[in-house]
Amino acid sequence: MEELELHLADMPNKCSAGDGLTWVRAAWGLFKRRWGTWMLMVLVMFLLTALSSAVWSFWAMSMSPQAMPVMLFLSSSAGTLLGTFLAGGMLVAAASLAEEDDLRFIYLFAGFQYKFMPLLVLGVLLMLLSLLLSLLLLALLPESWLRGGVWLLIYAWPMWFCGVFAVSLVVLHDVAPHRAIGMSIRACLRNWLPILVSGFVWLLLVLGVSIVMILLSVGLGAVLGKAAGLLFFPVVLALLAVMLLFNYTCYRNVWTNLPMQ
16 A cells, blocks of 8 residues: 655655656646745745845944954854745745645744754754865865856855755754754765756756846837846746745655655
């Protein structure tokens, strides 16, 4: 008899290359079911992040030049922590819709209400890993790579490996934060091929949407002027929402007994 109760696997499933496309398609399917609510959630996430950045920037301007590096670090840390909590809320919302056909805007803040301490610890751990990795790359990489921004690409993949499954495991399965990071890295190493495929799919989608938006902006710009760019803001929100839902769909396929199709 087929199991209908979702549970966490002892080991990450080894998915095929084609599953990378499946994860993206399943995320789009979740988005379509409640697209208005998802876009509102992402808009609020954007506004909260922008407000947090503005507050820290205003505070930094009042500090002495010697204190600027500290303020930049604190600003980045605050952004990481806020993003961890909101990502946790999005995962709670995605799980609620996928498993119970229930979605409410208030779920965006579920991380603050139900998993505050575990997500705080996870956010701090990710922040410290980010700092250590940045210092390591700055010390080891050639200066030409640092000036050209190549180090950011090298930095992004390890940090993504650390966090992509960690938030899901902490929020949805009460896994300890430090253990969740290790499990996330192990799952990514075991599924590097579908992850590579999904990354290529996202690259094509972003490039395609960007090209279409540029072409339409040029055409509409003559009529609407600068306001033409505002017409594409909902498209950006939708794309960001699907990207966030991707974190849930890949978790479902890699770490549970009930993968999404």
